[in-house]
Amino acid sequence: MSEINEWCMNIQNIVDDIDRCIRSGEDERLTLGRLSQTLGYSEYYVSRKFSEISGMKLRDYMRYRRLAFALRELRDADKGILDIALDYGFTSHEAFTRAFKAAYGITPSAYRSHPVPVILRTAIRPFDCYLLGIGGTGMAQTNSDIKAYFVTIPAHKFLHIRNYESIGYYDFWEKQSHIPGQDCETICGLLDSIKGKLDDMGGDEANSGSGHVMAYINEPEGRICSWGIPLAEAYGVRLPADYSGEIPRQMQIMDVPEGEYIVFEHGPFDFQTENSAVEAKIEQAMKDFDYEKSGYELDKTQGRVFYFYHDCRRYWKYIRPVRKTAF
Structure with missing residues (x-):
């Protein structure tokens, strides 16, 4: 090292x-x-x-x-x-x-x-293999199986920033750092101050444990990703459908209707040594999944949102929108 x-x-x-x-x-x-x-x-x-x-x-x-x-x-x-x-x-x-x-x-x-959004000092992550741009520090293999299951997610709002050109977490924050007020520290600090985050488990880091999620929004103006879909990458928090709090000026909020999703989930893992292996394993599981046999297909309708949850103490999850196959 x-x-x-x-x-x-x-x-x-x-x-x-x-x-x-x-x-x-x-x-x-x-x-x-x-x-x-x-x-x-x-x-x-x-x-x-x-x-x-x-x-x-x-x-x-x-x-x-x-x-x-x-x-x-x-x-x-x-x-x-x-x-x-x-x-x-x-x-x-x-x-x-x-x-x-x-x-x-x-x-x-x-x-x-009147708890308005403010920029909190989030816990710094100097040893973040994403922000270091190295994707992990070891080639340790993970023995955890990937679970795949279907869920219905109720209607909610998604408060976020988005980028139409970035490719992945590291590149997203690199590009956002050149936009005043949209760097990682500022945005994560603002999101930490928002009350009522649906996914907030009381965590202290800027990850899914404190309600932060990466997302991919099906947008015609987005870049064509490896899934063959035009996506805008986004970072934000899910909020109740009736959320009426103040919106930070550098963010936007969208309504996400109730919908069906498929979840690909890996359990807890060691961030320093297993991150790359977990990523490869879950990507392979998504690639190999037999949608035809399941009776579902990916929903590529404009505006549908793919969510990515990363919290090594609990899980790594991709949540992708689906719809039942028409026969």
Whole structure:
């Protein structure tokens, strides 16, 4: 493993440790000295490498993550503002209010009364094989079978950004990074602040565990993909059909009618070593599936949406729209 990838792994371990400490209330363990000691390097060296890889100072990252956790409690719980402030390491209501307003441009009390979309500091993923553009770091084989089954998904809304030219996750975010306000950090931060996400399992990373999904929308203006369909790639969250909250200016929302889908699902896997193998296995399963025997066919109607769920702790899923075959 190269030195840069090794340090990406080291910083990823620090990031995971920070979130564990915040969730468990072990604030006293969140010190640079302890984090550095764990890695066996000096505080200065760890601070410098963290800044090089993440683009921000370690102490700033820890403060923004505390604020992100606190904001979710303001949005979703009935606990008092002072109690939330103290739980997340702030010494007073005033200190919390100053930090919160500096980060989000709104006071905690005003946000609680009207939870508008704001850009949260999501957990960074320095060791993300997608964003590193390497598709995985090993050739480990996965023994998990792919499950294929049909589901009916109720009507809902899809809040998202989309790109008509990108090819895959890495290329999508590379292209979006050149559009003001549509880079990965900004969009994921905004999506994290949206209340009512249908797929939110309480995760802290920008993946399906926190309700984020990649999608492929059948659009005539999209590029022709390997499935022979013109697709626009999109990234966003599914919301209830009656969602009426504020829409961030750089996003769009669409109504997705009730429909039938086929799901190709792989169980939990090791992100660092099995990602490529899982991807290859699930792609092969989709290619080999006998639609004729099932009585269904892929629904290639304009506007239909294919969903992609990626959360290595739970699963990898492709959800593709289908319709019954006419006889």
